[in-house]
Amino acid sequence: MSNKENGKLGLLDSTTILIGGMIGSAIFSLSGMTILCAGPACIISWIIAAIILYAYGLQTAELATVYPSSGGVFVFPAEALGKTKKQKKLIGWITAWAYLFTCIGGAAFSATYVGTYLGVGFPSLANAQIVIAIGTIVVCGILNLFNISVTGKANTALTILLAATMVVFVVVALFSGQWDAAMLTPFFTQGSAGSWGFMSAIPIAMVAYGSIVAVAFMVGEIKDPNKTVPKAMSIAMLIVATLYILVMIAVLGLVSSQYLQENSGMAYIPLYAAAFTKLASIPWLIKLISISAVLALITTILVLIALAGRTLQAAAADGVLPMSFAKNNEKTKVPTVSLEVVIVVTAILTVFPSFTSMIVNLGALCSVLVVAVICISVIAARKRHPYVEGNFRAPGGNAIPVITIVALVACYVPDIIRGGWQIWAYTAIYLVIGLIIYFIGAGKASD
Template sequence: MTGRDGTTAGDGLTRKLGLLDCVLLSVGGMVGSAIFVFPGSTGRLAGPASTLAWVVAGLLMMVIALCYTELALAFPKAGGPAVFPAETFGRNRTVRLFASYLEGICYCVGMVFSITISALAIAQYLGIAYPRTQGYVVPIALVAIALSFLVNLVGVTNTSRTNLVLSAVLLTILLVFVAGAFTRLEPTNYDPFFTSGPAKFFAAVQLALTGYGAWTAIPSVVEEVKQPAKTVPRAILVSLLVTLVLYTGVVVALHGVVAPSAFVAANPVTTVPLGVAAAELGFPILQQYLLPLAAIVAIFTTMLVGTMSASRVVFALGRNGTLPSPFAAVHSRFQVPWVGLMAVSLVAAALTTFPNYFYELLVIASVVGTGLPYALNIVSFVGLRYYRTDVTPPFRAPGGYALAAVALVALSVSMVGLGSTEVVWSVGSLVLMCGYFVVRYLKRPDVFRGHDAATAWE
């Protein structure tokens, strides 16, 4: 294994990703199912104020990203989100590994559910362009997951190249949509601006926050990034800024052409909001062909990046023993964690057989799979500053503990707002995940006791 800026990482992984690769992976992962599906749900929760919710979510994500950037460069290992708690959560090895496991599994839950939601959304948007496919939602979703798995299997470089081409097509079509919508905005659609209370507004913020989550693919693949000390901070900041501007433009355009009364349960705007907006604009080509194409392309890029990053987190958990060691296997030819890729894809495929639980899956992905992992790693950031004085990362987030406090408070309020809509599903998911850890601990106590590299500073 070479130094942090070398070309060889370790365990079969190699450094192949440059700045443009990372930016496009991040943007391609974020601009996917989120912007084509979630604005309908945020509009249902907060009305026109959901436009502000997307901006607040983007700014909050930048604060969280500063914490992650410092952590990623302090511990530049594959599956970073699961690595950080194992290195920083105090002096007790069992506590650190439990935090690492919970972080990693919750992160994977978020990504796997996002892949599932994305695959189902591809089938829905395909049904707009080709109505004959409307009765084949689950088979189409399974094909999409299989394609995502195969593209990821042939290597990170090929995944990046595929993402580059698809992202170019996507951004072009979205810009056409925004430009067309801005010529026909109806100001009265924003009056009144706030149609619900603070609880639902922050629930919308938490849901929108999920749409910005794919930038964590960069810390997840940091072991495969060239010159990470320079590349990682720039790639995260640039990709978040680009996505924030694009999301804001799209959501403002959506509410400018679709009346607030349309954002109700069982209305198509809650599942295919941009398709409904295109119909309101009276652009048949945009509605019938271009937007469904853009949606399918965008959603597939989200699947690519989600599959890639989740597999690296599974790989990290296999490395530290909280999951069985086969999960840390790397394919000798393609140099990817193939067992993790297969596990993520199979679970996502199984979940697609429950399309009627779309909103419940969305809440779990947002609260358990996004909010909780962010909260754990904000605490990891505090642990890095407090416990790991032996580590000096090349990037230091401004604000220190105050930055972490702001991020944690805002994130907690948002999580409570959305989690309260599906308490049983959220709590039930956590109980199942913690139950597995207890079983693993009882079967392999040697893994969770003793000493490791992270206790050398004690």
């Protein structure tokens, strides 16, 4: 039986899109930042982040059954929280604007590290990192311009190969004779952020799981979404969280937080650092890591570009952006103009690799804001729409969204106390820019 119906995605392709979207830049680059910050305790960060994002994913799956339209990050808050048309448009745009940076910044970051990993694995490419990054965005963008089922097929093939290479790395690392459990002690105090560093690392780890909502936000292109979306999320999260934890354990037994603090260039390529410092006697492993990282980063970029394009499409359909952004190509049924804009903006960001740290932190906070808004939207949607028998409903009642929001706030308290207010200021500036775009677009729409 075909996994797709009328060009839509079934359970297999939906699951692999989620896996491919989640296994990407985070484990191959951001994981180093969590080790730097929290040391071995970052394992807890990754587990807590998985739990928070899984709860978030199930809440978006519920919203997808209530509001079955693609572009969910715009549609869900707008419909659940807005009472008037103007309110819906404004709420939807603010949430979508925050989410756009998460997607576009994440794609740009991932493309930058495609060049980085290829450069360390294949030295002849070391001076072509920016060119490789731009080329990666263009290729992933072109794949997104095809029918979604074509993108799904490409993603499925890449994801299966990617998972295989990650398993090989874990097995080689753990049984190499170089892995040392003693490096995991002391557990809580090795990181640069001290005993509570694992709390500060949670938002960064959350970025890794952010694509758990991909199929909910593309619900209009999913076969039987009421069943497919939550099933795909559950399967994907179980697989990804397991792989992440195994990889983190493998790396932490080879590379310490202290080493990454002393060698800051290695902080964004921790798997390479592990192979370079302790597994140099296995020369093919470095190339395997480079290939695996590239596959992971590409699958992430594919998903993030798709999500960003459909977010712009939803905003345009509601009158915030020009209507050309909302139109699907007659043959491919994808929002061509929106995707082309995403491709161009993302490619431009890759030209400035020195802003990597700012992009990561701003993207993490934007992601947290979106999660919080979606949680509030779930509570509001339940009040406004009576439950329909047979529809999916996230477990735990209203306690789960409330707990999720409390956990998010708690994650940022340590950084705020230590004076980490700057990223909030950058986020405020970014949101003001979004409001300016909104009022310009809304004004034109009302003319």
